[in-house]
Amino acid sequence: MNKLCVITGLTATGKSKLAVEIAKACDAIILSVDSVALYQELPIASAAPTLSEQDQVPHYGIGIVSVKEGMDVARFQSYALEVIEKALSEGKKVVLVGGSGLYLNAILYDYEFKASTNIEHSYDQLDNETLYNLMCQKDPSLKDHIHVNNRQRLIRALVLMDEVNMSKSQHLSSQKKILRYPTKIIACDYKDRDLHRQKMNERVDQMINQGLMHEVEEASKLVSFSHPAMSAIGVRQWADVFSGSISIEACIALIKTKTHQFAKRQRTWFKHQLPCEWLYVDEIETIHKKKEACIAWMNNSQE
């Protein structure tokens, strides 16, 4: 039975803990799908599972690369699929945990990333207007899809089309967008948003106490703050502290705000991008019910 169970949802909703409980109950391994926890140097910033949690169940996807190396969806996708295939072939079950939306989609669905040709391009030289027109010219259907101001996506779309030598819509149409495995997806959120906000704030304070500043300082010795891996929340914000332009207090407040905003983006993603069953973790009774239902589903070899 190639069934997968996914525990996803907003940040600071207790995903890891829930995943460990479920995994233990059905002899599964855990695959973390977290675009920051995968960095060796950022366990605090990413609120990676504790060692004791990792002792209870075999974990994958955590601390698998250095910030120096960097990571991207395509690479993580192939890593993840390998882990899943191996586990399933050994008769293990797999519980995926994490809140990185795009990474999850790439694993769950048949997203296909062509080998990057790393071709040279001079798009960096062009202004947004020009990039946008160029993109529309190559693929008119992208007109309302990528906004002129979204320079990052504009360039990526253009580079992609150069690489695969076809329009982006042609490239996407080859994918069926169906789940690779039978999957139960649970998304965690709080019904009471104020309470959730409070939880997020508490967790940031906790990270500070655990030595977040030192962790980031060490990481920044390896790569600059402009490096992709350093754009994580709780990391990038320290750049201004180290350069002396903002206080530590201001930085902490900023990290909290960024965390709230991230949670909002996650909610939007899971609401529209994945077929999730929502679990409101402040409704205690339902947590148990959902957990049991999930375990039962995983352990049922029928279906």
Added chain:
RNA sequence: GGAGGGGUAGCGAAGUGGUUAAACGCGGCUGACUGUAACUCAGCUCCCUACGGGUUCGGGGGUUCAAAUCCCUCCCCCUCCA
């Protein structure tokens, strides 16, 4: 007690007689998202029975066809001198 400066939407901050329901930034809300994704980007944000209407710029009063903008008065805050 004396001399100045100031009170503008959730916050910061423009505006100093009409084109102002009030720039801009932040926050908040909603949304997009296929190789940076904890990224990047978009829309909305005084109230309502909302292609129209109602109330705003510390309080009250006044001048004016017309005021956040001018005058009077009261309240509060800050700086300096006593």
